[in-house]
Amino acid sequence: MGRFDGKRIIVTGGTSGIGKATAIAFLNEGAQVFIVGSDKDKVLKTCNELKHTALVGLHQDLERTENIAIFFKKLVKDKGSFDVLVNSAGVSHFCPATEESIENFQRTMKINVEAPYILSREFARQKTSLAKRAIVNVESLMSFQSRPGMSTYAISKGAIHQMTQSLALDFVSLGIRVNGVAPGYVDTPMVAEMKQVPELDQWVKDRTPLNRWAEPQEIAKAILFLASEEASYMTGETIRVDGGTLASF
Numbered sequence: 001m002g003r004f005d006g007k008r009i010i011v012t013g014g015t016s017g018i019g020k021a022t023a024i025a026f027l028n029e030g031a032q033v034f035i036v037g038s039d040k041d042k043v044l045k046t047c048n049e050l051k052h053t054a055l056v057g058l059h060q061d062l063e064r065t066e067n068i069a070i071f072f073k074k075l076v077k078d079k080g081s082f083d084v085l086v087n088s089a090g091v092s093h094f095c096p097a098t099e100e101s102i103e104n105f106q107r108t109m110k111i112n113v114e115a116p117y118i119l120s121r122e123f124a125r126q127k128t129s130l131a132k133r134a135i136v137n138v139e140s141l142m143s144f145q146s147r148p149g150m151s152t153y154a155i156s157k158g159a160i161h162q163m164t165q166s167l168a169l170d171f172v173s174l175g176i177r178v179n180g181v182a183p184g185y186v187d188t189p190m191v192a193e194m195k196q197v198p199e200l201d202q203w204v205k206d207r208t209p210l211n212r213w214a215e216p217q218e219i220a221k222a223i224l225f226l227a228s229e230e231a232s233y234m235t236g237e238t239i240r241v242d243g244g245t246l247a248s249f
């Protein structure tokens, strides 16, 4: 018996890193999982690799925010309604604000903020008899603090943190809990280049009281907790899974 037997879960960014680890964890606990990515080959590769009958791969570019509501409505019409939405898809890049282009800024805002907002709204609009539903947003350390060169990403993660709180209030009457997980540095493709530079790898370890990078599975555990009935009295909350980083200075 899994905590998510018979539950239907959508995980954006389920083709890589934290989203993929989350999709696997849900599958292991009995859910049917729909993963979303913009790269068709990656979606196919993930499905072939995981080879699970309860896994469905979906190709959708979340930067094309004008298509998201139609995509979600059609998905629900064709496949049925969802119990849980995990907004994990995201992008980041290093660029001091003085050098930043409006195109890159807007791309980050579309994928990291606008897309999860529209998906959450459509998730809430589902005409369903499901009484207990949950949304989990993947936030960041940078929802709370920033670093030089990371302003675009930090602004987007600050916004999704506020989205967690605000939508929790708007959706409470619908029986939807909205929570977030704020990871520290996690060993995923998003930060692979950074991890390969010995000085930066060491900087992350020195900056993290637990003295190491997180594994994506460690973030997935917190996401599953918030999505489960174990967190039935939690909404509008963000759990930091950061190895103690925000506790120190």
Ligand SMILES: NC(=O)c1ccc[n+]([C@@H]2O[C@H](COP(=O)([O-])OP(=O)(O)OC[C@H]3O[C@@H](n4cnc5c(N)ncnc54)[C@H](OP(=O)(O)O)[C@@H]3O)[C@@H](O)[C@H]2O)c1
Pocket (backbone or CB within 6 Å): 012, 013, 014, 015, 016, 017, 018, 019, 036, 037, 038, 039, 040, 042, 043, 060, 061, 062, 063, 064, 087, 088, 089, 090, 091, 092, 111, 138, 139, 140, 141, 182, 183, 184, 185, 186, 187, 188, 189, 190, 191
């Ligand atoms: N890794 C960290 O240290 C860290 C720390 C804090 C927070 N986070 C957050 O955790 C989340 C997951 O990051 P990760 O580290 O797992 O990164 P990742 O391994 O690079 O995975 C990112 C995922 O987002 C999807 N994605 C990106 N652009 C997309 C688009 N336009 N449309 C649809 N899907 C898109 C990617 O799929 P496609 O390539 O197929 O588009 C991929 O599945 C992000 O929100 C990130 O900001 C990460």
